[in-house]
Structure formats: structure tokens, C-alpha cells
Amino acid sequence: MPVTPFHLGPGLACKGIAAPVFSWSAFAVAQVVIDCETIYYLVKGEYPVHRFFHSFLGAAAAGLLAVVLFLVVVHASFIGFPRVIAPLTATSTARGEISVLGILLGGLVGGLSHPLLDGIMHPDVRPFMPWTDYNPFLGLIGLAPLHLACIGSAVLGAAGVQLWKRRSKGRST
Numbered sequence: 001m002p003v004t005p006f007h008l009g010p011g012l013a014c015k016g017i018a019a020p021v022f023s024w025s026a027f028a029v030a031q032v033v034i035d036c037e038t039i040y041y042l043v044k045g046e047y048p049v050h051r052f053f054h055s056f057l058g059a060a061a062a063g064l065l066a067v068v069l070f071l072v073v074v075h076a077s078f079i080g081f082p083r084v085i086a087p088l089t090a091t092s093t094a095r096g097e098i099s100v101l102g103i104l105l106g107g108l109v110g111g112l113s114h115p116l117l118d119g120i121m122h123p124d125v126r127p128f129m130p131w132t133d134y135n136p137f138l139g140l141i142g143l144a145p146l147h148l149a150c151i152g153s154a155v156l157g158a159a160g161v162q163l164w165k166r167r168s169k170g171r172s173t
Contacts, residue, residue: 059115093164
């Protein structure tokens with residue numbers, strides 16, 4: 001399934017580990033940008049459906065595209081809605097969502113994790129294209145353990161984000 005929610009779990013884990021310097025939103029945007037390729041080829045009925053953006057080279061480019069798109073949206077939001085956006089930056093967790101570093105890390109990690117995760121389960125993913133068609137990740141673990149790991153990382157990430165929020169509240173009082 002394109003734009004799988006399972007990809008978002010590892011991103012939430014990264015947010016839980018490094019909330020002030022990681023944008024989970026930019027991570028998610030990178031996932032969607034990459035899966036637009038899959039949706040396009042599914043609609044056209046062409047195989048393979050995982051092509052350039054599902055390689056590390058293409059995913060890095062897609063991640064950077066997501067960074068630029070996200071930075072434009074954040075900048076436009078500050079200009080157009082300053083009273084709405086300013087209160088959203090009250091915590092370090094929230095600031096990580098809109099900082100340049102957070103968006104850059106989120107977009108790149110989002111992009112680069114995608115071919116790895118899809119490479120485990122999809123035979124048409126070529127993560128090291130254009131240098132080789134070999135996919136060393138295919139079948140590395142089964143589909144159920146992969147999905148459980150993604151869900152588990154989301155749960156741990158959510159707990160980490162809550163700890164960051166509590167820590168931020170403790171410092172402000």
C-alpha cells in the first residue's frame with residue numbers, strides 16, 4: 001500500500017530520541033513525496049512501481065525536495081498567520097518541527113529510510129540503483145516482524161516525545 005502508515009513509526013522514534021532537532025512532519029512529507037512515484041505507476045498499471053525515488057539516491061533527492069517544500073510552507077505560515085504559529089513554538093519539541101535543522105534532518109531521514117523499509121518487502125525496489133539492481137534488504141525479516149517493529153518504534157517514539165514535553169514543562173516552571 002503506498003504511503004503506508006508503518007513508515008511513520010521509525011520517524012516517531014527519531015522524534016522521541018531527538019525532539020528538539022528533528023521534524024517528524026518533514027519526515028512524513030518525505031514519505032509521501034516518495035510514494036507519489038508508486039501511486040503514479042500503480043494508476044498507470046506499469047511495473048515496476050518502485051523506481052528512482054525508491055533508491056537511496058532518489059530518496060535523498062526526494063527528502064531534499066520535501067525539505068524545501070516544508071520550509072516554504074513554514075515560512076509562509078509565519079508570514080500569513082504569525083499569531084497562530086507563534087504559540088506553537090512554545091516547547092522544544094514543537095520548535096524541532098519548524099527549525100531548519102529539524103526539517104533538514106526529518107526530510108533526509110524520512111527519504112533515506114524509505115528504500116530500506118520498502119526494500120525489505122518489495123521485490124522491485126533497487127536501493128542502490130543506478131549502480132546495481134541488487135537488493136540486499138529483500139526478505140531480511142518477515143512482513144509481520146517488520147510491521148511490528150514499525151508499530152513498536154511508534155509506541156516508543158510517542159513515549160519519548162511525552163518525556164521531552166514533560167522535561168520542557170519542568171524547565172519553564
